[in-house]
Amino acid sequence: MHSIVIVGGGAGGLELATRLGNRLGKSGRARVTLVDRSPTHIWKPLLHEVAVGSLDINASQIAYAAHAHWNHFTFVHGDLTALDREQKQIEVGPLFEGEGGEGAEVLPSRKLEYDTLVLALGSRTHFFGVQGAEENAIALDTLEQAERLRKRLLQSCVKKGGLGLPEERGQVDITIIGAGATGVELAAELRRMENTLKQFGVLARNPETMMRINVLEAGPRVLPALPKRVSDSARSVLEEMGVNVFVATPVTQVGATNVELGDGRTIPTDITIWAAGIKAPNVLTSLDGIAVNRINQVRVLRSLRSETDENIFALGDCASCVWTGDTMVPPRAQAAHQQAMFLFKQLCARIDGRPLGTFEYKDHGSLISLGSSTAVGSLAGVSRSGKIFVEGLIAEFMYAALYRKHLMAVSGIWRTVFAIVGDRIDRMLSPRVKLH
Template identity: 55%
Template sequence: MSTEGRAHRIIVVGGGAGGLELVTRLGDKLGKGGAAQVVLVDRSPTHIWKPLLHEVAAGSMDPHTHQLEYVAQARWHHFEFQQGELTGIDRGRKTISVAACVDLDGTELLPARDLSYDTLVLAIGCVTHFFGVPGAAENAIALDTVDQAERFRRKLISACVRAQNGRGRIGEDGRPRVDVAIIGAGATGVELSAELRNTAHVLSAYGLHQLDPRRDVRIHVVEAGPRILPALSERVATETTKLLHKLDIEVLTAERVTEVTEDAVLTASGKRIDADLTVWAAGITAPAVLSTLGLPVSRMGQIIVKPTLQSEADPDIFAFGDCASCPWPEKQGAVPPRAQAAHQQATFLYGALRARLAGKPLPSFGFKDLGSLVSLGHFSAVGSLMGGLIGGSMFIEGLMARVMYSSLYRMHVMALHGAVGMGLDTVTHWLRSKTSPRVKLH
C-alpha cells in the first residue's frame, strides 16, 4: 500500500506487444484482487502487433479483424485504460502528463491531465528515423501505424489503376508501369517487398489492373549496407536475396539514399530510381519525448536502464522494449530492438514488479536470443534458430520457417487471451479467409 492508503499504482505507458502483455498479466494477478491499481496509457484506442504492419500495407491483412480495443482488454483483465500521449514526467510529484485527445474533426474528447503513479513503466516503442535525408519525411511513407500502412495500400491500388488507364508512368518498352521503392533492407523492407509481389498478382487476378504483375509492377529494395538483413546472419541474407531475385524484386545494396523526390529516389552513386510510391524502412529511433523527461538516455535517445530494467536515475521508473537501452553483457552491447526481447522483458517485469510489491530484491534480466525469422509471405520464409532453443544455430527455410513465423504471432495472441482464446481466434480468422479475397481490394 502507498502512503496515501490506496493500492500501489502501476502505470505502463505504451500498449505495444510488450506493454499490453505486461498490463494484461498484472491486471489478472494484481488488479483483480485489488493488490494494485494497474493503468495502461496509450495515444491510440486500439492495439495491433507491429510486425504485422507490412502485411496491412500490402493489403494481405485487414487490420480491423486483428486490432484489439484497449478498453475491452482492460475490462476483461482488470486494468484501467487512459488514452493520450505522454508529454512529460514530474518525478518529484510522481505524476505523468498526458496530452488531450481529439476526434477526427479536432474536437476535444479528453482534456490534458496528470496521472499519479507509484511505479512507472515506459514501453512506448520507437519511430522511423529519416536520418535528415532531404525529402524523405515529405515524400516517403513510414510504417509506424495502421493509418500509415493503410494509406500506402490505398495509394498502391490507385497507382495500379491509373497505370492501366494510361494515367501513370510509361516504361522504356512503352508499357504502363508502376514502380515501388523500399528504402531499407531490414526485416520490414524485405518482408514488405515479397508481400507486394503477391499483392500485384492478386490485384491483377481480380481485374483491378491488366498490368503484368512481375514485368509492369517493379519493386526496388535499396540498402545502404553491403547486404540485406544486416542484423541477421550472412547465410540468411544470401538465401533471402536469392528468393527475392526469383520474385523479380530488384535488390540494390551499397546504395546510400541522398534525396527522395515525389517520383524518384536518388543515391550517392548517382543512381535515379523511379518511384510512384516510396516506403522508408531504413532505421528507427527513440521517440523525441524521451529526451525531455530528465532521465539518462543513450546515443539513440533510449532510456538507459540497469539490468533490473530500472532507470539509472530513478528506481521507481522502469523502461523496456525498443525505447530502452538494456545491457547485454554476453555481446558487450545492448539488447536488440526485437519483438522477442520485448516479450521476454514483459515476462521478466511481471515477476519483478510482483517481487517489488512484496518487498523482495529485484532480479536481473537476461536476454536469450532465440534466432530470427523473415517471412516472404505466401512464397517462403527463412531464418535461424539459435541459443537456448536448440543449443546452437540452425538455418531453416520453407514450410518449417513459415509455421514458426506464424507461431510468433499466435504466442502473442495467447499472452493476451489465453490458450482457448488463441485457438478461437485462429479458427475465426481461418474461416474468414475462406470467404474473403487474399488481398483487401478497396
C-alpha cells in the same frame, strides 16, 4: 494502494498490463493503468501485411477499453506529454476529434499518479536527416501509415494498371529503402499483392503494367543483422520474385517522383517506403531529466530500472539495455515479450518488498516471411553450433508462431484458438487482398 502506470500498450506493454491486471489488479493488491495514444492495439510486425491488404485490420485489433475491463486494469486514452518525478505524476495530453490532433477537444489533459511507472513507448522510423525522406517517403510505424500506404498502392495500380487511361499506363515503381526484416518482408508481400491484383483485373496481365520493386540497402548485404547464409537465401528468393536488390547503395535524397543515390544515379519512383532504422519517441528526451541515449532510448540497468530513477522502468524498443559486453538487446518483438514477462515478476516482487533480478535476453533466432509459403531464418540454441538454418514451410509455421505467442500472452488460449479459426475462415471467404 500501489499504483502501476504503464505507458504504451504495444508488443511488450499490453502483455505486461494484462498479466499485472490479472495478478495484482484482480486481487486489489495494486491499481494497474495502461496509457496509449491509440484506442486499439495491433501487433506491429503485422503492419506490412496491412499495408499490402492481406490482413483484415478489424479482425486483428484489440480494443484497449474492453481488454482492460476483462483483465482488471484501467485504460487511459492519450499521449504521454510530461513527467514530474518529484510528484510522481505523468501528464496525458488532451484528446481531439481527429487522429492527428485536429478538430475539437474531446478530453482535456489529465494527470496520473504512480508509485511505479513503466515506459513502453516503442520506436518510430529514423530518417537519419536524409533530405526529403520525411516528406516524401512513407514509414510503417502505425496502422494509419499502413492504411495510407495500402490506399496509395491500390490507387497507383488502378491508375497505371489495367483500369487506367491508356496514356497513364505503365509500370508501378516502388522503392523500399532499407533491406532489414521490414523491407525484405514488404517486398515479398508486394509481389503477392500484385499477383492478386492481376487475378482481379486491377493490374493487366502483361509485363508493362507490373510493379517494379527496388530494394535499396546502404550496407553490404540484405538482412545485415542476420547470418550471411540467411541473407544470401533471402536475396536469392527476392531476385527469383523479380525484386531488384541494390546493396552498398546509400540514398542521399528522396523526391516526390525520384530517389537520388550516393553514386549519383537517380531512380524514378511512384511510391517510396522508408524501412531503415529506428529511434525512440522524442518525448522521452523531455521527461524530467530521465537519461536517454543518442536515439532517445531510456538508459536502463539490467533490472530494466531507469538509471536515473528507482521508480521508473522501461522495456522494448524504447529501452537501452545491455545484452552482453557492449551489445545491446535488439529492438524486436521477442525482446519486448521477454522483458514484459521479466518485469511482470519483478513488479510483483517489488510490491512485496523483495529485491529485483537481472534480465537475461535469450535470442531465439529470427525468421523472415517471404510470401505465402516461404520463410527463411536461423534459430538459436537448438544445435551444438548454437544456430540452425531453417527455410520453407517449417520456417513459415514458426514465423506464424511468434504472433500466436503474443496472442496467447494477451488473450489466453481460447480466444487465440477462436482467432486462428476465424482468421482461416475469413481467408477462405474473402479476396486475398483488400480491394477498397
